[in-house]
Amino acid sequence: MRGRGNWGSSPAAATLPLPSPGRQRRVIMMELLGRGAHASPRDGCSILEYASVLAGERWSSRPQSVHPALADAADMVNDLMTDDRRRLLAPLAPWLPGTNTANPRTWPAVTEVCVRAALAHASQPVELRLRTDLDATRHWLAEATQPADGRRRAPWAGRRQRRWARHAIRSALLAVAASADQADDADARLRQALVDCINECRRLAGEPAVDPRLPLADCPQWLAVEPNLMRSPGCDWMDLGYQPVHSHLAEWPDAAQLSRRAERRNPRPRTCSGRQVKCEIAKLGGEIAVPC
Secondary structure (H helix, E strand, C coil): CCCCCCCCCCCCCCEEECCCCCCCCEEEEEEEECCCCCCCHHHCCCCHHHHHCCCCCCCCCCCCCCCHHHHHHHHHHHCCCCHHHHHHHHHHHHHCCCCCCCCCCHHHHHHHHHHHHHHHHCCHHHHHHHHHHHEEEEEEEEHHCCCCCCCCCHHHHHHHHHHHHHHHHHHHHHHHHHCCCCCCHHHHHHHHHHHHHHHHHHHHHHCCCCCCCCCHHCCCCCCEEEEEEECCCCCCCCCCCCCCCCCCCCCCCHHHHHHHHCCCCCCCCCCCCCCCEEEEEECCCEEEEEEC
């Protein structure tokens, strides 16, 4: 599911002085998380765009370090969860990069996890279709587990299976979201399905399972990022990415305070001892000064 960005958010862009004279860097307060794709961190981010920042890749809703099957599941869960509880997915984002391996079992394994999650709470009309998808997934997984016999498969066979898997993953997660009467229950089931998909990828890679779930109050709502130019492999041009800011943030005001100040057209600068950080409020033209 793809949608337009969250244009209603008001992130604050800050200009921080670097140790070298005459150099500055722009720091953007990126809101976590939103439905659909976003043009830049100023508009917010989805869980996959958040993962691209953590992985050090260019800004994208399809990070190269995330397996396409897991990316389909994460994208669907991100868009199906309610707006006020989507931040529950933020602790899962660091575990998405590094899953894009060449293991042929990953596609059917992730698909099977999603179909099983839907079958656990499926109603009678969709149960027959889900069981058919589960049988097809098991057959595909058995084929992928067998050693290659030297025969080359037609290239369209793999593409057809992946296209079917994308449809099966999305329809299964739609069934998971529709199986609960309460929105909170649907969000919990969707998040658990994504955790199971992550752990299945880790199991195939020989890594232990993780449980990165946190209460909603402990999930981050904002992340400070800065632009990062990177060279595309095999190309002459530079891609624009973003990286988290790990310094100058210990004494920053919280994100809610920055958002309230961003809504004021003429904020009064606040003086303090030591070095200052000039915060340029996007689209408002005002400035505030906060300690760094």
